[in-house]
Amino acid sequence: MTEASSKESRNTMDRKSATNSPTPAAAQSAEDQQNRLTGNLGTVSLVLSVLAFSAPIVTVAGYLAFAIGFVGEAAPLAWIISTIVLMVFSIGYMTMTRHIPRAGAFYAYISLGLGRVTGVGSAYLATISYLVNCAGIYGFAGVTIGSLVTSFGGPALPWWACGAVVWIIVTTLGHFHIDLSAKVLGTVMVLEVILVGIFNVVTLAKGGSEGLSLAPLNPAHFINGGTGIALLFALGNFFGFEATALYRDEVRKPNRTIPRATYLAVVLIGLFYALSAYTLIVAFGSKAQAAATDGAGTMFNDALTRFVGPGVLQITMVLVTTSAVASVLSVHNVSARYLFNLSADHALPKYLSVVHPRHKSPYRASLTAAIAVAVMLAPFAITSVDPAFVMGAGSGIGTAGVLILMVLVSLAVFVWFKRTGVPAGESPWKVFVAPIFSLVILGAVVVFAIARFDLLVGGEPGQNLWMLLVLVAFVIAGSSVALYFKRFRPAWYARLGRATDAEVEAAVSSASPHDASLAIASVAETESEIENVLEAQDAHEANRRRLGTKA
Numbered sequence: 001m002t003e004a005s006s007k008e009s010r011n012t013m014d015r016k017s018a019t020n021s022p023t024p025a026a027a028q029s030a031e032d033q034q035n036r037l038t039g040n041l042g043t044v045s046l047v048l049s050v051l052a053f054s055a056p057i058v059t060v061a062g063y064l065a066f067a068i069g070f071v072g073e074a075a076p077l078a079w080i081i082s083t084i085v086l087m088v089f090s091i092g093y094m095t096m097t098r099h100i101p102r103a104g105a106f107y108a109y110i111s112l113g114l115g116r117v118t119g120v121g122s123a124y125l126a127t128i129s130y131l132v133n134c135a136g137i138y139g140f141a142g143v144t145i146g147s148l149v150t151s152f153g154g155p156a157l158p159w160w161a162c163g164a165v166v167w168i169i170v171t172t173l174g175h176f177h178i179d180l181s182a183k184v185l186g187t188v189m190v191l192e193v194i195l196v197g198i199f200n201v202v203t204l205a206k207g208g209s210e211g212l213s214l215a216p217l218n219p220a221h222f223i224n225g226g227t228g229i230a231l232l233f234a235l236g237n238f239f240g241f242e243a244t245a246l247y248r249d250e251v252r253k254p255n256r257t258i259p260r261a262t263y264l265a266v267v268l269i270g271l272f273y274a275l276s277a278y279t280l281i282v283a284f285g286s287k288a289q290a291a292a293t294d295g296a297g298t299m300f301n302d303a304l305t306r307f308v309g310p311g312v313l314q315i316t317m318v319l320v321t322t323s324a325v326a327s328v329l330s331v332h333n334v335s336a337r338y339l340f341n342l343s344a345d346h347a348l349p350k351y352l353s354v355v356h357p358r359h360k361s362p363y364r365a366s367l368t369a370a371i372a373v374a375v376m377l378a379p380f381a382i383t384s385v386d387p388a389f390v391m392g393a394g395s396g397i398g399t400a401g402v403l404i405l406m407v408l409v410s411l412a413v414f415v416w417f418k419r420t421g422v423p424a425g426e427s428p429w430k431v432f433v434a435p436i437f438s439l440v441i442l443g444a445v446v447v448f449a450i451a452r453f454d455l456l457v458g459g460e461p462g463q464n465l466w467m468l469l470v471l472v473a474f475v476i477a478g479s480s481v482a483l484y485f486k487r488f489r490p491a492w493y494a495r496l497g498r499a500t501d502a503e504v505e506a507a508v509s510s511a512s513p514h515d516a517s518l519a520i521a522s523v524a525e526t527e528s529e530i531e532n533v534l535e536a537q538d539a540h541e542a543n544r545r546r547l548g549t550k551a
Contacts, residue, residue, distance in 0.1 A: 008340040036342070037103075038360040039178045039250025046244055046251055046261040047268065048186040053240020053334075054269060055327035058317050064277045065299040067233050069292035069423050070226030073215055076277040077222045078234035083270025085441050086238055089406060090266055092413040092435035094259040097245050099423050100416075101255065104341045104498040105245040106405050111497025113412025117482040119497045121409055123338060124478030125471055129401025130335040131369065132470070133239075135327060135376045136394015138163045139387040141324035148321045152316070160381035164497070166301060167374060170329050174336060174366035177359045178250045181329055188326040192319055193272070195312070199300075200279045203307040208282030216281050229455055235445060236399050237273055241265035242406065243334045246341075283307060332369055339365040346492045347481050365424050389458070396456030402470050403446045410439035 041049070067075040093109075102108040106126050111119025142163030149157055173181050204212065215221065244262045251257045281288040283303035291299050304312060338361035343352035356363040380390050417431035419425075449456060450468065457464045485493035 005540060016069065036329055036360075037178070037249040037337075037355060037362060039247065041182055041247060041251040041257070043257050043260045043264065045179075045182040045186060046247060047265050048189045048258060049182050049333070050240045050243050050261070050265050051269065052185040052189055052323075052326040052330040053243070054139075054237050055323045056189070056272065057178050057196060057323045058315070058327070059237050059273060059314070060196050060276045060280075061300040061320060063233055063237060064273065064280055065292040065296035067230040067277065067282060068288055068299075069296055070233075071222060071230035072226070072289045073225060073281050074218060074222035075230055075281065076216050076274040077219060078227075078230040079237070079270050079274040079277060082231060082234040082238060083266060083274070084237070085438065086241070086266045086270075087263070088434050089410060089438035089442065090241075090262050092438065093242070093245070093409060093429050094262055095423075095426060095430045096409075096413050096416065097244070097248075097258055099426075099539065100253060100392075101248070102498045103246070103248045105243065105248075107338065107341055108407055108498045109416070110405075110408050110412045113416040114408065116493060117479050117486070118264075118408070120342070120345075120482040121475040121479035122405060123318065123342050124474040124481075126405055127335060127338040127342065127399055128470060128474040129304055129398045129405070130331055130338065131372055132376065132394045132401075133398025134331040134369075134394070135355070135373045136391045137324060137328045137331060138166060138377060139380075139394065141166045141321070142329055143391075144317075144321045145325050148317050151317055158381075158384070159387040160377065163377065163381075166325050166328055167370065167432065169325060170332050171367065171370040174332055175359065175361060175363045177361055178247070178333070181240065181333055185326050185330060188319075188322045192323055195316065195319055196272075196276055198312075199304055199308055200303065203279050203283050203303065206307055208279075208285060208307075209287075210282075210285030212282060216278050229452070230475075232445065232449055232452075232455065234273070236395075238266065238269050239402050240330060240334075241269065242402070246334060246337050258338040266350055332366070332373075335369040336362050336366040336372075339369055341498055345496050345498060346485070346489075347478070347496065353546065367529035392456070392458040393464075396453065396464075397467050397470055398456075399456055400449055400453070400468060403442060403449055404471070407439060407442045407446055410435045410442060414439065535551070 064075070067078055071078060096109050100109065100112060104111075104123075107119055107123035110122040114122075139159060139416075142159035142161070145162035145165065146157045146159055147154070149162075173184060241262060244258050244265065248254045248258065251261075280300065280303060283306070284291045284299075291302070295302070301313060303315065304316060317443075339348060339352050342348040343350055343365065352365045352368055353362070354364050355361065377390070379385075380387075414432060414435040422428060422431055450465075452459045452461065453465055453468065454463060457467060482493065482496060485496065
């Protein structure tokens, strides 16, 4: 046998061995399947899970009165207008979801539309926004539990001690399958809606204090000095609906369930709060704004006592407490999944993306989110800071962060479809007009929220603007991680934004080390260009196999 033929024989055997051995793509695919979240959430379960974010009875008992105090009897229009704006936002958002079947929600879509650097920066922004929001709600939950214990004749407890009990409950539930959390959240949500529904029906049936009126629905009464503030409060009550796409791997038939749940969540939140605001105004009649200004915290309880009866007040206090706990759990689950998605893409330590072998939950990411919130709250607990500051800071920073994310997503949807064209079956309204409309409106809201940040966190105008530096710092941190990957870890960079990891790895494995490095380094910022790289590598591999067969 000649040296040339011997060498060719060895090469053929090497190719056969490589064919029979697991490829890096297969290994990556197996790892992806093993570390994949699963669930069986339907439309109703998903809607109730995200609705718990806004704590309905807490909103009705508190935030509605604040809006009435600012804008007067036309307050219901704040939720009607917000519903229209967020429905338009959802059109582009859900169109993106249909055509880009990726987990990651804001993170995935911003990465595709505006690039991976912006995408990872936005994912870090989302993570800290939800985490600080979660911390703020812990403060509220601690206060409400303390008040409930006192109302039953128990001792006065510090807010942080009660918050610690909630922390244990939420951390435990976060360890298990998402279906368990969904059942808890669904039960609490149904009870809240029933109580508020009874208030609405009974009060309207009795005609309120001065009879039913269409004045609260008159747009002319809505435009005044408090319009912007009322809209800001109303939009904040919707947060949580955007997280539907984050549960893509944990729902049945995601292409159908997620859009349905998103639209349903927006409509239900808007109608529920608009009707409840109208009922609260009718309960006080012409004195509604004065009642909201003088005693926003007691307005709902006063109306409930007058029209339904004093016996339900204790039930209301219990439901306010369970609502706060449910809200913490809902926000906690969202935070954990952002940590999980970033970890799956190596943008955070890989340790966080391990799925529980039995419960199929992001248990490590969930525990990390819980610990992060505990670390945030510890200094305030040790120094006995007023929980109102904790609630205001957490809610304000979180609200600003989510609003900014929604603006970025609107821009990303427009840019993506501008680059790739209008998909079959879609219209320019869905992919261009709706995203631009929501971009302009929500952009204006962001500007107003920053200019009047004191309305979100408290204090004097301009006093607490420094808190926004927290958001800026995390955007910079996330963007820096992506830039580092782009320069030094091109294979990891190509997978950011929850890209099709197995396919990217397949493209790399089919080329020589040098060619693979060049291929990945040249992977562009769009999915279509990734597919071009994959097709080229597939063609290269097919040609190599054909030549090997002939030899």
